[in-house]
Amino acid sequence: MVNQKLNPDMKLAENVFNNPEMIPTRNGFGEALLELGEENKNVVVLTGDLTESVRAHKFGEKYPNRLFRMGIAEQNMMSVAAGLSAVGKIPFVATFSIFATGRAWEQLRTSVCYNEFNVKIAASHGGITVGEDGASHHATEDIGIARVIPNIKVIIPVDSIEAKKATIEAARIYGPMLLRLSRDKFPVITTNETPFEIGKANVIRFGDDVTVFASGVMVYESLLAAKTLEKEGIDVRVVNVHTVKPIDEKAIITAAKETGVVVTAEEHQHIGGLGSAVAEVLIENYPVPMKRVGIRDVFGESGKPRELMEKYRITSKDIAKAVKEVLKKKFAYN
Amino acid sequence: MSFIYWGGKNMQDNLKAVANNIRKDIIKMTAEAGSGHPGGSLSCVEILVSLYFSVMNHKPEDPEWEGRDRFVLSKGHAAPALYAVLARSGYFPLEELATLRKLNSRLQGHPHRKSLPGIEASTGSLGQGFSIAVGMALGLKSDSRPNKVYVLLGDGEIQEGQVWEAANTASHYKLDNLIAILDHNGLQIDGHVKDVMNIYPIEKKWEAFGWDVITVDDGHDFEKLLAAFEKAKQQKGRPTIIIANTVKGKGVSFMENRAEWHGKAPTKEQAEIALRELETW
Numbered sequence: 001m002v003n004q005k006l007n008p009d010m011k012l013a014e015n016v017f018n019n020p021e022m023i024p025t026r027n028g029f030g031e032a033l034l035e036l037g038e039e040n041k042n043v044v045v046l047t048g049d050l051t052e053s054v055r056a057h058k059f060g061e062k063y064p065n066r067l068f069r070m071g072i073a074e075q076n077m078m079s080v081a082a083g084l085s086a087v088g089k090i091p092f093v094a095t096f097s098i099f100a101t102g103r104a105w106e107q108l109r110t111s112v113c114y115n116e117f118n119v120k121i122a123a124s125h126g127g128i129t130v131g132e133d134g135a136s137h138h139a140t141e142d143i144g145i146a147r148v149i150p151n152i153k154v155i156i157p158v159d160s161i162e163a164k165k166a167t168i169e170a171a172r173i174y175g176p177m178l179l180r181l182s183r184d185k186f187p188v189i190t191t192n193e194t195p196f197e198i199g200k201a202n203v204i205r206f207g208d209d210v211t212v213f214a215s216g217v218m219v220y221e222s223l224l225a226a227k228t229l230e231k232e233g234i235d236v237r238v239v240n241v242h243t244v245k246p247i248d249e250k251a252i253i254t255a256a257k258e259t260g261v262v263v264t265a266e267e268h269q270h271i272g273g274l275g276s277a278v279a280e281v282l283i284e285n286y287p288v289p290m291k292r293v294g295i296r297d298v299f300g301e302s303g304k305p306r307e308l309m310e311k312y313r314i315t316s317k318d319i320a321k322a323v324k325e326v327l328k329k330k331f332a333y334n
Numbered sequence: 335m336s337f338i339y340w341g342g343k344n345m346q347d348n349l350k351a352v353a354n355n356i357r358k359d360i361i362k363m364t365a366e367a368g369s370g371h372p373g374g375s376l377s378c379v380e381i382l383v384s385l386y387f388s389v390m391n392h393k394p395e396d397p398e399w400e401g402r403d404r405f406v407l408s409k410g411h412a413a414p415a416l417y418a419v420l421a422r423s424g425y426f427p428l429e430e431l432a433t434l435r436k437l438n439s440r441l442q443g444h445p446h447r448k449s450l451p452g453i454e455a456s457t458g459s460l461g462q463g464f465s466i467a468v469g470m471a472l473g474l475k476s477d478s479r480p481n482k483v484y485v486l487l488g489d490g491e492i493q494e495g496q497v498w499e500a501a502n503t504a505s506h507y508k509l510d511n512l513i514a515i516l517d518h519n520g521l522q523i524d525g526h527v528k529d530v531m532n533i534y535p536i537e538k539k540w541e542a543f544g545w546d547v548i549t550v551d552d553g554h555d556f557e558k559l560l561a562a563f564e565k566a567k568q569q570k571g572r573p574t575i576i577i578a579n580t581v582k583g584k585g586v587s588f589m590e591n592r593a594e595w596h597g598k599a600p601t602k603e604q605a606e607i608a609l610r611e612l613e614t615w
């Protein structure tokens with residue numbers, strides 16, 4: 001019954017609500033690298049002493065001459081990748097998101113994006129679900145600081161299958177691109193048949209009362225929230241905004257027009273990320289009441305990923321709450 | 335200040351006993367947490383014990399004491415070692431060690447200044463702690479204050495460009511109140527430091543950057559470490575780095591010199607074996 005609301009064109013996994021497989025999205029990146037190695041000999045990988053953590057080790061075993069271990073020196077690594085691109089390589093810089101987007105931010109901006117070199121960033125260990133390592137290793141501002149740079153594309157794969165597709169796509173199209181990947185296991189909700197086009201948001205659940213725009217693991221949380229809210233007669237549309245930049249303006253405006261109110265949900269600060277990107281589109285085109293679910297301008301801490309999602313209020317419960325709050329505004333306006 | 339242990343051979347025996355307890359703490363803490371960094375914690379135990387139980391001026395009962403020397407764990411992932419040393423110095427109750435890496439704990443995965451007394455700077459992002467220590471030394475020296483600043487670096491960590499920017503700054507400002515220690519265990523996550531991204535010759539590099547270099551051939555030997563610190567304290571006109579040759583995973587046979595034990599916690603069974611080994615060490 002519930003599944004009737006899922007968009008059949010999205011070919012989601014049949015067991016979405018029944019113990020979906022749990023896989024870190026970084027694994028999809030690692031698998032894609034193996035295929036890319038075969039497909040294009042110009043694909044090379046640079047790592048910052050975290051080769052296995054970012055799942056580049058198998059590529060290194062298969063193509064030892066195309067994995068460059070750069071040591072613990074991320075700023076250098078980013079600019080070296082720019083140089084590799086200048087001579088025709090397709091470099092993937094693979095390290096933790098906090099170091100890729102944070103430590104090496106200006107190298108990403110000026111060496112890579114200003115030059116518009118063909119560098120791909122595999123920013124693993126995104127978000128707060130990094131868990132026990134604590135706030136020094138959580139990347140909760142990465143999307144915000146990456147998407148403000150001109151020329152870059154920013155993608156948050158929803159699961160390991162989408163991560164694989166995004167990685168393969170990244171190597172095929174020219175230009176700087178950042179993939180935000182997870183350390184923690186995320187539910188596999190898509191299939192090989194699910195459409196994936198960079199820049200095109202996927203409506204994965206139909207609904208007319210409110211739209212939830214979500215990215216990464218929050219897409220699944222949004223589906224769970226929608227399922228709960230359905231029992232209360234609230235009809236929630238869920239959109240997987242895997243590409244935060246360039247953002248799918250058309251999809252956002254259409255959904256806002258059709259549902260009247262929107263919620264955003266992301267594993268990121270509620271400032272600067274998906275919520276901000278959606279707000280930017282709506283405020284200039286079709287302002288509607290909106291609520292953002294995200295980390296509320298604080299640093300995280302050590303803990304299990306799930307515990308942190310609960311403590312920092314980014315679970316399906318928080319989405320459901322935001323939906324109800326924003327719906328009150330809808331009726332107030334009417 | 336040697337507030338618990340006093341001079342001579344006896345002191346070194348006492349320090350050894352403390353070090354052994356701290357090794358056990360590290361094993362118990364990481365096993366209990368189910369994650370963490372035992373390898374690089376075990377390699378710096380004697381260095382930290384020397385500092386906190388003999389070399390440094392500090393008052394655990396008054397962590398903000400003006401007269402204290404500063405210590406920065408630039409290789410922040412060795413937090414378990416630092417926490418155990420702080421607890422055994424009296425900064426907080428030993429029982430709290432069991433909360434490492436758990437939700438709401440003061441013992442964050444990497445040291446956090448705002449959550450635990452005795453932590454001078456939040457670290458974990460390699461290279462930054464060293465620069466923070468340089469800033470502390472610069473500020474203290476410009477006010478002609480006598481406090482020293484100690485900072486512990488990993489040998490993989492010195493691949494960071496920031497480390498060499500800081501090294502340059504320290505010698506430029508003649509920071510003779512700054513004493514760096516390099517935990518020279520030869521390993522990082524991806525393998526041997528010399529294979530991943532060669533850093534050698536390290537002595538010559540630090541000398542070329544204007545530092546006085548003291549090499550301690552066995553960084554687990556208190557007599558040698560304490561002598562090196564004594565010498566470093568007398569330094570005038572430039573900063574000192576003590577290059578301490580250590581063994582990653584020291585004290586636990588199956589962890590020694592194995593990169594795979596960098597960031598992996600022992601299982602309960604492995605922890606028991608490790609603790610038994612340390613019992614008779």
Ligand SMILES: Cc1ncc(C[n+]2csc(CCOP(=O)(O)OP(=O)(O)O)c2C)c(N)n1
Pocket residue numbers: 048049050072074099103373374375377409411458459460461487488489490491492517519521522523582596
């Ligand atoms: C800027 C930065 N890059 C990468 C990491 C991930 N990381 C944590 S520890 C480590 C290896 C450190 O090796 P080393 O400095 O030799 O430490 P030790 O052997 O003493 O544990 C790496 C790469 C980090 N914490 N910070």
Ligand SMILES: [Mg+2]
Pocket residue numbers: 488489490517518519520521522
């Ligand atoms: Mg090392």
